[in-house]
Amino acid sequence: MSVCYDVRFPGLYNALAQAWLERVELGSVIGKRCEELSKGMQQKVQFIATVVSQPELVLLDEPTAGLDPVSVEILKEKILKEKDAGRLLIITSHIMSDLDELSTEVVYLQEGSVRYNNSIEELKDITGEVKLGKAMAKLITGLDRKKNTRQPLNNEHQ
DSSP, rough: BBBBTTTOOTTTTIIIIHHHHHTTTOOGGTTTGGGGGHHHOOOOOOOOOOHHEEEEEEESSSSSOOOHHHHHHHHHHHHHHHHHOEEEEEOSSOOOOHHHHHHHHHEEEEEEEEEEEEEEEHHHHTTOOSHHHHHHHHHHHHHHHHHHTOOOTTOOOO
């Protein structure tokens, strides 16, 4: 399967897919098989395949995992442009600094239950932390302490 094939959608491939490939610095790999690309390049191709059709909802699972620093920043810039274009983005990630930059809301699941569902700013206010990573750690630590009693946090939405 070639990169051209991966990002081709009937009637859409031509200029739009080519422009996206150039935006994420992949124009030079058109025609190569995906298996020949690095993990980072494959992730960029997957991102293009997701956004080229301009969906209202975009699901991204660990979008920056395994990328080099330059590619991370390029991809985050593109994600923010999609967000600014009015797309609803759902991002799963263990990289809290990325989520802090890209997201406004956070949903935390524990053992299949929603344990927190509110804005990142609210979480930071509740925990007294400035960084999302520290705020999440404090939230999780608090949940672990309450785990045996099953008492929800004050802001918990179930």
